[in-house]
Amino acid sequence: MPEWNKPLPSIVGETRPYWESCRRGELVIQRCDSCHEYQFYPRGICANCWSNDIKWVKASGKGTVWTYTVTYQNRTQGFAQDVPYVLALVELAEGVKMFTNIVECNPQDVKIGLPVEVTFVQANNQVTVPYFKPSA
Template identity: 40%
Template structure:
């Protein structure tokens, strides 16, 4: 018996975020009134209460603010992935995002580690996860 991993459930409010993920673009809301980025998707900016939120591409860069290593997952579909890292990522633009750090051993993840978005296909969706910045191939100058 194959167990399918549960995936995100988009709402009308979050659909532009998930559409961006399918295009491998990390899209966040931005509020011109407060000059602040907003994540998770909302109808109003939590600082200015403005509804003038725009979807913009984010850099995909951040740092690990906190993390845990999961050894016993809460859903049987994730057993084969253990151990895995669940982390709070402070995005370069300001918001904090919950995701996974992949591409390195869980014991190598550190608070303050520079990370970059890494796209993973899962259950017909594309999810933003993060890899250590040091593992990203350097672009030729």
């Protein structure tokens, strides 16, 4: 495995199930059992009703590009040599938006509304990162 030189997530109790699911190749999000709202990013509380009745649920892994930008300049190690790359907000089928990169395609082919699906890349033995690619 080549050495991962991009920033890595810090993982704590409230977010650990998310990252452990990613390691298994599964995208999970949270839904509140009290108010039934989905939320992203994951939290130890329901951001909507402030209850702690939050449950982890498997996401469909499908969504559409809500917006994006083709990045041509980023001085951060790990990204500087990756330009141009696509930074995007993807709206999941469940209705919540998440930041991601759109990979496995030509940046010029990305458009708002493009159907995408999750794909995973193992960063190291502890962390696997979810990305999105155009739906087959």
